Amino acid sequence: MKEYKILFTGSMGAGKTTAIGCVSDVAPVMTDVRNSDASVDKERTTVGLDFGMLTLDSGDRVRMYGTPGQARFEFLWKILVRNALGVIVLTDNSRPDPLADLAVYMTGFAEALRTMPCVIGVGRLQAHPVPSLDDYAEALAETGRVHPILEVDVRNRNDVVLLIDTLLVQLEADCGRESK
Ligand SMILES: Nc1nc2c(ncn2[C@@H]2O[C@H](COP(=O)(O)OP(=O)(O)OP(=O)(O)O)[C@@H](O)[C@H]2O)c(=O)[nH]1
Ligand SMILES: [Mg+2]
Numbered sequence: 001m002k003e004y005k006i007l008f009t010g011s012m013g014a015g016k017t018t019a020i021g022c023v024s025d026v027a028p029v030m031t032d033v034r035n036s037d038a039s040v041d042k043e044r045t046t047v048g049l050d051f052g053m054l055t056l057d058s059g060d061r062v063r064m065y066g067t068p069g070q071a072r073f074e075f076l077w078k079i080l081v082r083n084a085l086g087v088i089v090l091t092d093n094s095r096p097d098p099l100a101d102l103a104v105y106m107t108g109f110a111e112a113l114r115t116m117p118c119v120i121g122v123g124r125l126q127a128h129p130v131p132s133l134d135d136y137a138e139a140l141a142e143t144g145r146v147h148p149i150l151e152v153d154v155r156n157r158n159d160v161v162l163l164i165d166t167l168l169v170q171l172e173a174d175c176g177r178e179s180k
Contacts, residue, residue: 010090012069015154024052117170
């Protein structure tokens, strides 16, 4: 049996807490409090971390951690990414500039992503088709990065498991790693 630590990050309200809660086999640990950031219409927000555990069909276990989305908690991003094997970045396509949001996390985790695989999950794409998945790929390519980009509904277990599987496949193949 293998055990993996993976990290969910991404913009406020993209659904890190929801995604982890949706697939966790154990009662997830959440640290959400009342949201005081008026720029995002959201009742609660994560101020510490999320934690959940998923046992795969293979018997392997995935320990899932989630970061706060708010950039004021950037110091926690660095702590939470330690010892992780891969990162899932969630975006919310209903936000004003989802590609700029993506850039915040690609920059924030740049050091970790030199050695870790990464998958991008784009939420609310049906209702907000722009930027398209191709637009995301182009934006990433401009920064010299290639990562899988998938549409995701964080409320849908299969979607979230697919994101995790896509990350683990990269890990198994040892691809997605840039040479140092
Ligand atoms: N209607 C709708 N709601 C969605 C969709 N995707 C996500 N949500 C909702 O968006 C909210 C996401 O909230 P969280 O899971 O707290 O987001 P988070 O990324 O943990 O946010 P922070 O901790 O504040 O950074 C949840 O209420 C989800 O149900 C969607 O496609 N449609
Ligand atoms: Mg959260």
